[in-house]
Amino acid sequence: xxxxxxxxxxxxxxxxxxxxxxxxxxxxxxxxxxxxxxxxxxxxxxxxxxxxxxxxxxxxxxxxx
Amino acid sequence: xxxxxxxxxxxxxxxxxxxxxxxxxxxxxxxxxxxxxxxxxxxxxxxxxxxxxxxxxxxxxxxxxxxxxxxxxxxxxxxxxxxxxxxxxxxxxxxxxxxxxxxxxxxxxxxxxxxxxxxxxxxxxxxxxxxxxxxx
Numbered sequence: 001x002x003x004x005x006x007x008x009x010x011x012x013x014x015x016x017x018x019x020x021x022x023x024x025x026x027x028x029x030x031x032x033x034x035x036x037x038x039x040x041x042x043x044x045x046x047x048x049x050x051x052x053x054x055x056x057x058x059x060x061x062x063x064x065x
Numbered sequence: 066x067x068x069x070x071x072x073x074x075x076x077x078x079x080x081x082x083x084x085x086x087x088x089x090x091x092x093x094x095x096x097x098x099x100x101x102x103x104x105x106x107x108x109x110x111x112x113x114x115x116x117x118x119x120x121x122x123x124x125x126x127x128x129x130x131x132x133x134x135x136x137x138x139x140x141x142x143x144x145x146x147x148x149x150x151x152x153x154x155x156x157x158x159x160x161x162x163x164x165x166x167x168x169x170x171x172x173x174x175x176x177x178x179x180x181x182x183x184x185x186x187x188x189x190x191x192x193x194x195x196x197x198x199x200x201x
Contacts, residue, residue: 016073017072017073017074017076018073020073020075020076021073021074021075024075024140025073025075025140025141025142026072026073026075026076026079026139026140026142026143027072027073027075027076028076028142028143028199029140029141029142029143030073032142033142038142038145040141040142041141044141
């Protein structure tokens with residue numbers, strides 16, 4: 001699963017730690033999602049969408065590989 | 066984009082709680098191990114012999130409880146990483162136990178030695194696997 005987390009975070013000039021605090025998860029988790037090492041659960045994906053004010057499908061999309 | 070790697074408040078809270086839970090248990094375990102090791106249990110044959118020998122189990126259970134609480138505080142990614150690391154530690158311990166058993170049957174080493182190697186091997190594999198899985 002690909003995602004636009006890093007791009008959306010960059011636009012808002014948030015650090016991984018700041019985003020982690022908003023999502024109430026660890027910085028490791030934000031990093032793992034950004035680097036594609038971990039696909040979040042549906043509840044966390046909804047929370048990410050809420051934090052960025054975007055629809056889930058605009059943030060996460062099937063991997064092109 | 067800022068790229069600072071300072072821990073999030075979530076991580077700081079988690080670390081503080083982890084230390085608060087685990088540190089006394091680790092200290093108690095070390096004290097209990099030293100205490101039991103300093104007693105010559107081989108020479109004792111009274112009924113307290115077994116109870117004294119098993120004293121370190123109490124802080125070990127305390128440590129297990131601390132770990133359980135840490136797992137409960139973890140987020141979803143950390144919980145999976147912890148469980149995967151524990152799985153690797155368990156597999157190494159099982160393999161070490163089997164190897165120790167086979168070698169003991171061939172008269173190499175003693176049972177206590179193999180038990181210690183099994184325990185240390187399992188814990189080491191677990192402790193090494195965790196940061197690798199959590200790397201960021």
